[in-house]
Amino acid sequence: MRRADGFSIVELLVASAVTLAVVAGISALLNPVQAAFQSQTEAADVEQRLRVAAQMLEADIAGAGSGPDRGVRAGPLGQTFPPILPFRRGSGADDPPATAFADRITLVSVPPAAPSTTVSGNGPPQDSDWLGVDAQPECPVSDPLCLFTADSAAVVFDDSANVDLIAITAVSSENPTPMLQHANQHLTFAAYRPSAAAVTGVSTVSYAIDHQASQLVVSSGLGAPDAPAADNVVALSFAYLVDPQPPNLTTYGPRPPPIDVQGPSLEWPPGENCAFAVVAGAHVPRLPVLGAGSTLLPMALAQFTDGPWCPDSSSTNRWDADLLRVRAVVVTLRVQAAIVALRGPAGLLFSVAGTGRDSNRWVPDQEVSFQVTPRNLNLERVP
Amino acid sequence: MSDRGFSLLEAIVATAIVTSGLMALAQLTILATRANAASRAVSTATMLAVDKMEQLRAYAWTVDVAGLPVSDAALQSSPSGTLDADVDGFFDRLPGWTRRWSVTPLPSNAETLVLQVRVVGRRGEESRLTTARTRRAN
Numbered sequence: 001m002r003r004a005d006g007f008s009i010v011e012l013l014v015a016s017a018v019t020l021a022v023v024a025g026i027s028a029l030l031n032p033v034q035a036a037f038q039s040q041t042e043a044a045d046v047e048q049r050l051r052v053a054a055q056m057l058e059a060d061i062a063g064a065g066s067g068p069d070r071g072v073r074a075g076p077l078g079q080t081f082p083p084i085l086p087f088r089r090g091s092g093a094d095d096p097p098a099t100a101f102a103d104r105i106t107l108v109s110v111p112p113a114a115p116s117t118t119v120s121g122n123g124p125p126q127d128s129d130w131l132g133v134d135a136q137p138e139c140p141v142s143d144p145l146c147l148f149t150a151d152s153a154a155v156v157f158d159d160s161a162n163v164d165l166i167a168i169t170a171v172s173s174e175n176p177t178p179m180l181q182h183a184n185q186h187l188t189f190a191a192y193r194p195s196a197a198a199v200t201g202v203s204t205v206s207y208a209i210d211h212q213a214s215q216l217v218v219s220s221g222l223g224a225p226d227a228p229a230a231d232n233v234v235a236l237s238f239a240y241l242v243d244p245q246p247p248n249l250t251t252y253g254p255r256p257p258p259i260d261v262q263g264p265s266l267e268w269p270p271g272e273n274c275a276f277a278v279v280a281g282a283h284v285p286r287l288p289v290l291g292a293g294s295t296l297l298p299m300a301l302a303q304f305t306d307g308p309w310c311p312d313s314s315s316t317n318r319w320d321a322d323l324l325r326v327r328a329v330v331v332t333l334r335v336q337a338a339i340v341a342l343r344g345p346a347g348l349l350f351s352v353a354g355t356g357r358d359s360n361r362w363v364p365d366q367e368v369s370f371q372v373t374p375r376n377l378n379l380e381r382v383p
Numbered sequence: 384m385s386d387r388g389f390s391l392l393e394a395i396v397a398t399a400i401v402t403s404g405l406m407a408l409a410q411l412t413i414l415a416t417r418a419n420a421a422s423r424a425v426s427t428a429t430m431l432a433v434d435k436m437e438q439l440r441a442y443a444w445t446v447d448v449a450g451l452p453v454s455d456a457a458l459q460s461s462p463s464g465t466l467d468a469d470v471d472g473f474f475d476r477l478p479g480w481t482r483r484w485s486v487t488p489l490p491s492n493a494e495t496l497v498l499q500v501r502v503v504g505r506r507g508e509e510s511r512l513t514t515a516r517t518r519r520a521n
Contacts, residue, residue, distance in 0.1 A: 018394050025402060029409050036412040040419050047423050054430065241441065250448040294443035294455055328441045368427075370434040373441040 035361045042337050042363045046232075050335040050366050053216050053230035058372050060205050061329050064107040065376035071116045073157065073198035076376040079252050081163040082323035083108040084374065086238065086304055089317075090153075090165045090204035091219035092226060097318050100304040102237045105329070106206040108155070108165075109376075114201030115147030119156065121194030122177045126187055130172070130179040131156070133199050144178040145171050153204065153222040154180065158197035160264050161254035161274055161310040162189035164317065165204060167222040188317035191264055209236040214336070214352065234351040234365060235334035240304075241296035241371070242325035246287035247275045253324055254310060256283055267312035274310035274321045287321060296327050328373040337363035421508065428480065428502040428510035435475075435482050435500045436512055444496065446518055458496060461485040466501045466511075480504055494518045 007015070065083035067076045077083040085106040087095040095104065110116075115136065123132010135144030148154070148171050157163040166182035180199065205220045207229070216233040217226040247253025256276035257263035263273050271278040277286045286308055290297050299322065309318040336352060337343050342363040343354025349364040356362055389397075442455035465473035465485045474483040481503050489495040496516045503509045 014391055015394070018391075018398060022398050022401060026405060029405055033409060033412050036416055040412070040415050043419050044422070047419075047426060051426060058433070294453070295457070296441050328437065366423075368430050370430055371437040371441070373437045375440075378441060378443075379445060 032360065035358070038339070039342055039361050039363050042339055042342050046335050046337055046363060046366050049230050049232060050333065050368060053233060053333055053335065054331070054368060054370065056218070056229055057207065057331050057333070058370070060107050060207075061105075061331070061372040062374055063109050063376075064374045066109045066111075067376070068110050068114065068116045068198060068200045069112070071198055071200070072118055072196060073159070073200070076379060077108060077110065077155075077157075078324065078377045080159050080254050081157060081161065081310070082319055082326060083377070084240075084326050084329065085319065085323065086240070086301060088206045088208060088219070090222050091206040092223055093208075093219070097316055098305055098309070100301045100320075101208075102239070102301055103235075104206070104208045105238050106204060108202060108204050110155070110200050111203050115145070115154075116198060116200040117145070117148075118195050119158075119192045119197040119199060120177055123179055126190040126192060129183045130181050131166070131187070131199070132177045132179050134195065135178055143173055144175070145173055145180070148180060148201070150181075153202050154182075154199055155202040156187065156192060156197060156199050158192055159255040160193075160257075162192065162264065162315075162317075164188055165202065165222055188315055189264070189311065207236070209233060216333075230335070232336045232338050233333065234336045235332065235367070237332045239330040239332075240299050240301075240326050241328040241330065242290070242299040242322070243327050244289065244291035244293065244295065244297050246285035246289060247321075247324055248285045249276070249283055253285075253321075259283070265312040265315075267314065274308045274312065275324065287325070299325070327377050328371055330369060330371045332367065332369040334365050334367040336365045339363075424504055424506070424508040425510060428504060428508055429512075431477065431480055431482060432500040432502045432510045432512045435484055435502075436498060436514060439484065439486070439498050439500075440514075440516065444516055444518060452494070452518060458486055460488055466499060489515075 065076050065078045068074050086100040086104065088104050089106045117136045118134045120132040120134045124130050136147060139146035148168060150168055150170050152168050154166050154168055155163060156166060164187045166185055168180050169183045170181035172179040204222055205218060207216065207218050210217050214232050214234055215228045216230040216236060218229040219226050253275040254273055256273045257271055259271040259278060259281060262270045275286055276283045303322050304320045307313060308321045310321050334351060340354040341356050342361055343350045344356050344359065344362045346353035351365055442457045443453050444455065444458050445453050447453050461473050462470060466483050473485065474481060482500065484500045487497045489497060494517065497513065498516055499513045501509060501511045
C-alpha cells in the first residue's frame with residue numbers, strides 16, 4: 001500500500017536545507033571560477049603581447065648600425081652617421097628635421113650580404129632622378145649591378161656627414177655608366193665624392209606608438225606605411241645612454257676636411273665640420289667631454305635638438321651631432337588588458353581606465369624597462 | 384524496491400561527492416592562476432637578466448687605435464661564487480628580485496669573457512643567462 005500523506009515538514013525542511021547548501025556552494029564557486037577563467041586568459045595574453053613587443057624592439061635595436069661588410073665604407077655605420085634616431089625618418093610618416101621624441105625611434109642597418117658599390121664620377125648630375133654608380137666588383141660585366149633590385153632601399157653616404165636614404169625605383173645596367181633610379185626623391189646633398197661615397201642596400205625600421213588605437217606601430221622599409229606590431233600598448237619610451245668621450249680624430253665621427261680646406265658645407269669655416277673645430281691649427285672635438293672613463297651616461301632628449309647640426313643647420317636631412325655618441329637605449333614598454341571590463345579606474349594599476357568594479361577581475365597593466373646595447377656601436381671605444 | 388526515496392544519509396553522501404568534485408574543479412582554476420603567475424615571474428626574471436647582460440655588454444672591452452686593450456673596471460674578473468651569494472660589485476637588488484653576475488675570462492684565452500647573470504626571486508623563481516664577449520666582434 002502506498003502512503004499518501006507526502007513529506008513531513010521536518011523532511012521538507014531537511015531536504016531544502018541540503019539543496020540550499022549544495023546550490024550555495026556551487027554558486028559561491030561559480031563567480032570566482034568565471035572571474036579566473038576570464039582574467040587568467042587575458043593575463044596570459046598581456047604577458048605574451050609584452051614579450052613579443054619587447055623582443056621585436058630588442059632585436060632591431062641590437063642590430064642597428066651594422067655597416068657594409070666590404071667596399072670603401074666597410075665597418076659600422078656609427079663611424080660617420082648615427083644609425084639610431086629619436087624621430088621617424090624613412091617611414092611613411094616622417095618627422096620634420098630638428099625634432100626628437102621620447103616615443104619614436106628609427107633604426108638603420110645594412111643587412112648581411114647587402115649589395116654595395118660606390119658613386120661614379122661619370123653619371124648624370126647628382127640632383128637628378130638617376131644616380132650613376134660604379135659596377136659592382138662581384139658582378140658579371142653584362143650585369144654590373146646584379147645585386148641591386150628595383151623596390152629596394154639604399155643608403156648613400158661618405159665620411160663628410162652627408163647621408164641619403166633612397167628607394168630604388170629602377171636599375172639601369174647600361175654601359176658605360178650603370179645607374180640607380182630614385183624617382184621623385186632628390187638627394188639632400190649633390191656633391192658626393194666619386195669612388196669615396198658608398199651606395200649600399202639598407203634596412204630601416206621605425207617604431208612609434210599610436211595613442212588613439214593603443215598600438216605599437218612599425219614601419220619597415222623606406223616609405224612603408226605603419227603596420228600594427230602589438231595591440232594594447234599604452235606607453236612606449238626610449239632613453240639614451242651616450243659615450244662620455246666626444247668623437248675625435250682617432251675614434252668615430254665624420255672626418256673633417258684638412259686644415260684650411262673648405263669642406264662641402266659653407267656653414268663651417270675651413271677645416272671644420274659639425275663634429276670638429278680647429279683651434280690653434282689643429283682639429284679638436286667640437287662636442288664636450290661629459291665624464292671621465294668609458295662608462296655610459298644618460299643624455300636628455302633636449303640635447304638631441306640643440307645642434308651642432310650635421311652636415312649643417314640648413315640641410316633638410318640634418319641630425320644633431322650628439323646622436324653619434326649614443327651607445328645604448330633604455331626601452332620602457334607598458335601593455336594593458338584588451339577587455340575594458342578587466343581594467344579598473346585609471347591610476348597606478350591602469351593607464352587607461354576600464355569599467356571593471358570588482359578588483360578580483362582586474363588584470364593590471366604590465367610594464368617593463370630594459371637596456372639594449374647595439375653590438376655595432378660598441379666595437380671601438382676609447383676611455 | 385524501496386519507494387521511500389533517499390534517506391538523509393544518502394543525500395549527505397551524495398552532496399559530499401558532488402562537493403569534492405567541485406572542489407577539484409576549483410583547484411584547477413587556482414592551478415591555472417599559479418601557472419600564469421609562475422610564467423610571468425620567469426618572464427620578468429629573464430627580462431631582468433637580459434637587461435643586466437646588456438649593461439655588461441655596454442662596458443668597454445675593446446682595443447684602442449694603437450691596438451692596445453681597453454677594459455672597463457667593471458669587467459674585471461669576479462671572485463668565485465658571485466652567482467650564489469651577494470658579493471659587493473657583483474649584485475644588485477630590485478623590488479622582489481636579486482640579480483647576481485659573474486665575469487670570468489676563458490682559461491684558454493683571457494681576451495674572451497664569459498658573462499653570467501642569475502636572477503633570483505623571493506619565492507625561488509630564477510633565470511640564468513650566459514654569454515661570451517670578445518675584445519672585438521669582427
